[in-house]
Amino acid sequence: MPTMKRGMEIQVGETAVTIPFSKTAGMRIVAKLEEVYRLFEDLEIERLEDSDSGFTVESFIPIMAIREEVDSGKYGTVELEITCNPNQKSSPVNAKAMVNVRYGGMVLSGETSLENIRADISAYTNDAVF
Numbered sequence: 346m347p348t349m350k351r352g353m354e355i356q357v358g359e360t361a362v363t364i365p366f367s368k369t370a371g372m373r374i375v376a377k378l379e380e381v382y383r384l385f386e387d388l389e390i391e392r393l394e395d396s397d398s399g400f401t402v403e404s405f406i407p408i409m410a411i412r413e414e415v416d417s418g419k420y421g422t423v424e425l426e427i428t429c430n431p432n433q434k435s436s437p438v439n440a441k442a443m444v445n446v447r448y449g450g451m452v453l454s455g456e457t458s459l460e461n462i463r464a465d466i467s468a469y470t471n472d473a474v475f
Contacts, residue, residue: 353469355462357444357455364425364446365417371470374425377411378463381429384409385437423448429459437463 352365366374409431414424424447429440440459445452 353466355444355457355465357446357453357457360453360455362446362453364423366413366415366423366425366469368470370413370415371466374411374413374427374466375463375470378427378459378466381409381411381431381459382437382463384431385440388431389436421449427462 352363353371354361354363356362409429411427412424414422416422424445426445426447428443428445431437431440433440437459441456442459442462443454443456444462445454
């Protein structure tokens with residue numbers, strides 16, 4: 346018999362955090378992360394086109410912030426915020442993300458790779474049993 350997960354577990358630095366999010370909330374976050382990945386791809390295509398033409402054009406993409414907030418009933422409101430600056434790295438595999446988890450008066454903040462946060466949340470949405 347499959348065990349029911351209590352929430353979405355993500356690694357933030359050396360810390361594992363379990364957030365009482367539904368599979369649907371996780372899927373919304375994954376969709377937003379995919380948008381960030383597409384921005385990186387667009388930047389890479391633009392860089393290649395610029396290098397072919399011999400010109401260098403610096404594009405600036407605003408810092409991407411993904412926020413998801415849920416009222417988890419007995420736990421109250423829990424917010425997950427993932428912030429990434431696509432201008433700092435040339436690839437989403439190298440990119441870092443700042444992660445904030447807010448619950449009541451507590452805030453957990455840390456840095457992780459964008460790839461790791463995407464993998465953790467994708468695994469949750471694929472494995473969640475409800």
